[in-house]
Amino acid sequence: MNAPFKDILTHTEAGVMTITLNRLERKNAITSAMYGAMADALAAAQTxxxxxxxxxxxxETIFSAGNDIGDFLNKPPAGMDSPVFRFLxxxxxxxKPLLAAVCGPAVGVGTTMLLHCDLVYAGDNAAFSMPFVNLGLxxxxxxxxxxxxxxxxxRAAEALLLGEPFMAEAALEVGLVNRVVSPTEASNLAQSVARxxxxxxxxxxxxxxRLMKKGQQQLVAQQMAEEGASFGRMLQEPAAKEAFGAFMEKRKPDFSKS
Structure with missing residues (x-):
């Protein structure tokens, strides 16, 4: 089956649902509507x-550039029932088993969503980054x-405080990905394992x-809620406003007053 929404495609075959980020012209930057479509697809797959x-x-050239900044600023998450939180x-x-095939840049949520996948296969061109601090968040x-x-x-402090990219081999070393293959092979490998x-x-x-995740499910939910509250508050503060303004104006941010 294919979703009518072109930015997120879903296809089901032989018991495997594939959810594809399909907004290449914007480097698969994720909008609120895309989060909603992915949340709906996961809910359908669950039942x-x-x-x-x-x-x-x-x-094979890009997993996701993270949040679509313009869409995010126009429609910031409004509560835990917003599309982004429904997806997370x-x-x-x-x-059920959740796999990912990741090639090229995986920025912000493009990396953090992988923490919830059971198996992750990366192209050797994958570059993971979590630049939240650099956006004042x-x-x-x-x-x-x-x-x-x-x-x-x-290593977590390096990844989260500096927010700089780390490549596929480093991700393999720390356990974020299971295998590194050529970009043309990553999707096929994920599909083969899924079947x-x-x-x-x-x-x-x-x-x-369930047994593997049982010990931390409540902690994950609590952490998501606390992060969400902080994220929403920080979005309104000077550092984030300067970071997003600089991004939109294509200039270097100045955090000297924040």
Whole structure:
């Protein structure tokens, strides 16, 4: 099946739903409408017994440039039922196997959404970054909890405080991705593994995932809520306004007064 919304495509075959970011002309920058479409697709996959596995992917040249800044400023998240939070809670609570194929830049939420995937396959051109501080903001998607758990505190501090990109091999080393392949192979590998999973007993997959995540599900939800409150407050503060203004005006931000 294909969604009527062209920026997010969904296709289901042999028990595998593939959700594709399809806004190449804007580097797959994610709008509120795109978050809503992905949240809806995940909700449908959760309740449809015929769907056993979900794969998230972009293009072999770009996964996602993160939030669409213009759309984000025009329609900032208004509460926990906003499309972005519906999507983040959807991936965090998704009970079936969730895979990702990531090539090219994966900025902000393009990286943090991967923390909620069970298996991630990266092209060797993948570049991950979480530049929230550089935008006068704080982390989201429970990344302030999950990144230190995954990478250790000092590497997490480097990734989250500096916000600089790290490449696929570094992501492999810290456990963010499972394998690094050529960009033309990443999607095929994710699909191959997804089909392998779809052939296994779904009750066993779901229960194994539940048991692995059981200890931190409540913590993740709490962290998302706290991050969301801080994020919303910081969005209105001088540092974020300067960062976004500089971005829109294509100049270097000046944080000397914030």
């Amino acid at each position: 449809d017994a015929a769907i056993r596995v979900v794969v998230l992917q972009g293009h 809670h959807g991936i965090a609570a998704f009970s 704080c982390p989201e998607a429970a990344s302030s909890l999950l990144v230190p758990q995954m990478m250790g505190y000092h 392998k999973l779809a052939a296994k007993p779904i009750t066993s997959l779901v229960e194994t995932k």
